[in-house]
Amino acid sequence: MEFNEILERVQDVFRDVLENEDIVLTSQTTANDVEDWDSLNHIQLVVAIEKDFKIRFTSHEIQSWKNVGKMVDCIVKKKA
């Protein structure tokens, strides 16, 4: 799967979990840019992404994400 395809799917997950159809993600997006992306919702986002893509992250991987782009990079590697 390609980066942009995954980014779009991650965006759908964000919209679903955070119940906000207006969310637009880019590579540079961080938690500070998305309303309601707090620590509890972060858990729900990770769980939903792991389910949606049928992958599992490690806590080390999650801690290394500086923005959505890094998250998507991680998914790209797992789906390669």
Add this chain to the structure above:
Amino acid sequence: MNLKVHDRFEETFTVSDHIYEGFISMFRDKNPLHTDERFAIEQGFNGRVMHGNILNGFLSYFIGECLPVKNVIIHTQSIQFKNPIYLNNKVFFEGVVTNIFESVNAIEFKFSFKNEQLKEVAKGKIQIGLLI
């Protein structure tokens, strides 16, 4: 983590007078379906229908007291009510670990409650987090 996918837990609960009266006393839901025998029978039930949310109290007990870990918090839960429960009914609870998300220390269970005829009265999902 002490839990793994497919781990199964069972508990038996009774919707006792004490629980029923306590629920009404605390939450003040005195809807006639729950408190008026005749009204409940007129609605097609066998008697006063117990509050479905009493089952959520049992769920809270399961998560808080029955797991091999105590550092837990409930993230989300959903429940569907399938059949009525009546005063002094026994309900058989079963919870099964369906997913473990080690990256965020979260565990998902599916659960069901069955009555003494082994008919499902409620089912749902619950996701908990392990506090570090």
